[in-house]
Amino acid sequence: MYQAVNEIDMGTDLEKVLISKAEIDAKLVELAAEIDRDYAGKDLLIVGVLKGAVMVMADLARALSSEVTMDWMAVSSYGAGTKSSGVVRILKDLDTDIAGRDVLIVEDIIDSGLTLSWLISNLGSRGPASLEVCTLLRKPEAAKVEIDVKYTGFEIPSEFVVGYGLDYAEKYRNLPFVGTLAPHVYGG
Numbered sequence: 001m002y003q004a005v006n007e008i009d010m011g012t013d014l015e016k017v018l019i020s021k022a023e024i025d026a027k028l029v030e031l032a033a034e035i036d037r038d039y040a041g042k043d044l045l046i047v048g049v050l051k052g053a054v055m056v057m058a059d060l061a062r063a064l065s066s067e068v069t070m071d072w073m074a075v076s077s078y079g080a081g082t083k084s085s086g087v088v089r090i091l092k093d094l095d096t097d098i099a100g101r102d103v104l105i106v107e108d109i110i111d112s113g114l115t116l117s118w119l120i121s122n123l124g125s126r127g128p129a130s131l132e133v134c135t136l137l138r139k140p141e142a143a144k145v146e147i148d149v150k151y152t153g154f155e156i157p158s159e160f161v162v163g164y165g166l167d168y169a170e171k172y173r174n175l176p177f178v179g180t181l182a183p184h185v186y187g188g
């Protein structure tokens with residue numbers, strides 16, 4: 001169903017495949033099993049952070065055995081660059097009232113941690129019964145803020161990555177794998 005990596009023209013913009021689609025699939029199945037177990041008997045709301053988390057949400061949700069509800073929030077702090085502006089803007093808020101709900105934020109990546117720490121305090125102030133985080137990728141070296149993350153897929157080096165939802169200037173989100181971008185593309 002998915003294009004094999006070697007059938008994709010990586011051109012000269014991509015440097016290498018960091019995490020393959022098969023590795024992502026296997027990891028999401030593991031994380032989904034943990035989430036199923038931890039939230040057994042609860043009415044879980046998973047919140048995807050647009051746009052980057054679209055692929056993780058779609059695949060994670062389908063790997064879960066339990067019934068969950070899904071909502072979305074759109075925030076942006078990167079704009080068209082490779083560095084967080086540090087200013088998080090809400091572009092779309094939740095449709096759901098999360099007071100008293102068990103909420104799991106689903107992210108594609110935690111880099112500086114600025115987006116998530118802002119989101120945790122924003123959603124935390126709405127009175128959820130619980131608020132946890134699931135992220136596919138985390139760059140530990142780049143973390144400027146301490147964040148308690150319950151479910152982490154992969155810890156990756158501090159390189160700018162694209163694919164599987166992650167963009168550089170809105171491009172590359174539809175790659176089925178996570179790869180690194182050649183520095184010449186962003187002037188590195």
Ligand SMILES: O=P(O)(O)OC[C@H]1O[C@H](OP(=O)(O)OP(=O)(O)O)[C@H](O)[C@@H]1O
Pocket residue numbers: 049050051052053075076077078079084107108109110111112113114115116166167
């Ligand atoms: O830990 P941080 O340094 O804050 O970076 C992580 C955030 O940055 C990206 O979003 P972006 O602002 O690029 O919006 P997008 O998801 O629409 O691409 C990514 O999807 C995370 O939400």
Ligand code: HPA
Pocket residue numbers: 078109110111112159160161162166167168
């Ligand atoms: O490495 C990254 N790639 C794409 N988007 C991002 N947002 C934060 N870090 C990254």
Ligand SMILES: [Mg+2]
Pocket residue numbers: 052078079166167168
């Ligand atoms: Mg982005």
